[in-house]
Amino acid sequence: MTNNLPPWRTSLSRALHLNRSQPYSRYFQLATVTPEGLPKNRTVVFRGYLNNSNQIKIVTDLRSEKVSQIEHQAWGEICWYFTKTREQFRLAGILNLITANGSPANLQQERHLVWQQLSDAARLQFAWPEPAQARIKDDSAFCSPFPSPDQPLTNFCLLLLDPQRVDHLELRGNPQNRYQYFLDESKTWIRQEVNP
Amino acid sequence: MTNNLPPWRTSLSRALHLNRSQPYSRYFQLATVTPEGLPKNRTVVFRGYLNNSNQIKIVTDLRSEKVSQIEHQAWGEICWYFTKTREQFRLAGILNLITANGSPANLQQERHLVWQQLSDAARLQFAWPEPAQARIKDDSAFCSPFPSPDQPLTNFCLLLLDPQRVDHLELRGNPQNRYQYFLDESKTWIRQEVNP
Numbered sequence: 001m002t003n004n005l006p007p008w009r010t011s012l013s014r015a016l017h018l019n020r021s022q023p024y025s026r027y028f029q030l031a032t033v034t035p036e037g038l039p040k041n042r043t044v045v046f047r048g049y050l051n052n053s054n055q056i057k058i059v060t061d062l063r064s065e066k067v068s069q070i071e072h073q074a075w076g077e078i079c080w081y082f083t084k085t086r087e088q089f090r091l092a093g094i095l096n097l098i099t100a101n102g103s104p105a106n107l108q109q110e111r112h113l114v115w116q117q118l119s120d121a122a123r124l125q126f127a128w129p130e131p132a133q134a135r136i137k138d139d140s141a142f143c144s145p146f147p148s149p150d151q152p153l154t155n156f157c158l159l160l161l162d163p164q165r166v167d168h169l170e171l172r173g174n175p176q177n178r179y180q181y182f183l184d185e186s187k188t189w190i191r192q193e194v195n196p
Numbered sequence: 197m198t199n200n201l202p203p204w205r206t207s208l209s210r211a212l213h214l215n216r217s218q219p220y221s222r223y224f225q226l227a228t229v230t231p232e233g234l235p236k237n238r239t240v241v242f243r244g245y246l247n248n249s250n251q252i253k254i255v256t257d258l259r260s261e262k263v264s265q266i267e268h269q270a271w272g273e274i275c276w277y278f279t280k281t282r283e284q285f286r287l288a289g290i291l292n293l294i295t296a297n298g299s300p301a302n303l304q305q306e307r308h309l310v311w312q313q314l315s316d317a318a319r320l321q322f323a324w325p326e327p328a329q330a331r332i333k334d335d336s337a338f339c340s341p342f343p344s345p346d347q348p349l350t351n352f353c354l355l356l357l358d359p360q361r362v363d364h365l366e367l368r369g370n371p372q373n374r375y376q377y378f379l380d381e382s383k384t385w386i387r388q389e390v391n392p
Contacts, residue, residue, distance in 0.1 A: 024279045032235055038273075041227035043275060079237035083218070131390075135389040
């Protein structure tokens with residue numbers, strides 16, 4: 001796979017490199033759909049690709065609202081805007097939630113690995129009180145000892161997005177440039193240049 | 197209304213002010229849902245508020261895919277991340293598309309006004325060939341004379357999002373701070389502090 005990257009990955013790697021001076025260039029917006037059919041949208045952090053695949057790694061909390069959304073509708077769309085190079089990637093695909101239970105061993109291993117790679121501060125958030133509930137006023141509730149890097153907390157989830165369609169818009173061109181990528185019947189990535 | 201702004205608008209105005217050095221702080225991601233129930237997500241530009249209301253102004257092209265999505269499901273969610281102050285606003289609400297035909301006179305007037313306020317380059321995009329179709333290789337197709345500022349092209353639409361729920365997350369706190377806003381039965385905005 002590493003020798004045969006899909007063409008959109010080459011463009012995305014280039015964008016990540018050119019925007020690397022800005023830490024927030026690794027943040028993007030993930031849209032999901034509620035069981036009631038309403039869109040939800042939040043900023044999450046890019047944690048790289050799953051080994052030997054194009055699946056994008058995200059982390060999430062089992063107590064987060066997006067968990068039930070993904071269980072009901074596994075399709076998600078990432079919108080990733082790079083401020084320095086003024087380009088946007090939209091990556092639509094299937095979300096796969098890796099919880100503490102019930103996933104294949106290789107994905108559990110990956111979940112452990114991603115947990116280890118988080119900062120202490122990021123791991124601590126998974127020990128915080130229930131998100132989106134009435135604020136606990138005693139800040140000590142947010143100051144428990146750092147969780148062990150060796151064992152993920154049970155509410156820590158790895159979330160994978162497996163892109164099926166990609167739309168790349170370069171605002172800087174004159175006119176702008178836009179490319180769409182999709183998989184053909186033989187699972188080969190096709191690149192199509194379209195009007196912006 | 198201007199004397200009685202909802203509390204989230206005060207926070208959002210502050211964020212816009214503190215991040216004003218970065219032009220892209222006026223960009224946000226808008227999530228919608230397709231007729232098939234799949235999420236879509238794209239970057240759009242904040243064009244201010246509709247007069248005497250909290251409705252957020254966006255512009256769009258009648259030929260854009262989001263038009264049929266909004267006709268089918270009028271709910272949208274904005275995710276707006278401010279990179280300098282490290283805070284996120286999520287604004288969920290009802291989308292109202294103002295096309296060349298069939299809207300009240302005051303909204304048509306607003307559509308004209310927003311068209312006038314666009315740059316020549318922004319107006320020209322509405323004269324470009326059909327978006328997302330196979331790229332027309334002759335760049336002259338993208339170089340027609342600038343449209344008149346006095347008369348919007350018929351495919352130019354004003355899009356309004358009327359927020360019903362707002363979620364404000366400040367990453368900078370220690371711990372982080374998070375506030376949720378919603379309308380009570382008397383249409384008064386309620387602010388609730390929640391766990392991040």
